Amino acid sequence: MKKLLFMIALSGAFAAHAQIPQPDPDTTTRHFLIVASIKNLQEVSAGEQAVKKGKNPEVKSFGKMMVTDHGAAEKQLLQLAKSRHIDLPPAATGGIKPDPLLDHAPDFDSAFVHAMSAGHGNTVQVFENYGTTGKDPSVKAWAQQMLPKLKMHLEHVKALEKQMK
Template identity: 25%
Template structure:
């Protein structure tokens, strides 16, 4: 555990004091894909309606960054001898998208930001946990490379 924390510190990955149990490689791939799908779909929805230039810039970055992380996880999964299914929204993502579709104007923008904060905290926990305790080396590496990007998104969201 100490070696893992030391390696995480060297990589600049924030660590949690509690030992984490990583999901199976297939579950990690599925959860990462579901999170990315929510990010992409919600951001496209907000891009179509927001008048806020800062939010437009953020949502555009979300589409780009989460398309990249989906591709990176898929490639790592294939190197790990997994055959990943196309990413799909999970139940929470489906509910969040429905709520965004029901909201209008500035209320949609506010809901999007709120949802993004929660989704990114969940994503950070997933990626950090897998980077620290995962069992598939290629997926551990990609999780470690994604975590700082998610952390950056959280920092941006904190100023919105």
């Protein structure tokens, strides 16, 4: 009976842990570049939505910054991947569709700011992880180079989120 209770408690602990988003611990270069590329493309797509649908001028401005900064980061990432002879799958290099949750949100600005806050928090963790434990020195240096801008995005969107409450 004790063994059964222990197994039930243990499975509950695993289930609870699985539901909590964790930074991706995979430090392989290809995996990091795939994740970083998808994140760039998502930020660009959401930024484009903000420019079109945002009502708050600061939301529109932040959206433009996402398009510019993450668009530039994506170009750097693709050049870096090519220089390292790493092929990225098509799903990681294009075809990111606008987020339907943002498209149909009753208050686009709030939904956008919340999504950017959560997304950048996770992105900073992913870049910090690879910047510390990454295996490829060039990609690791790029991750470290990107961190200040990503952290600035996070601070900016957190301030915007606070302002909008």
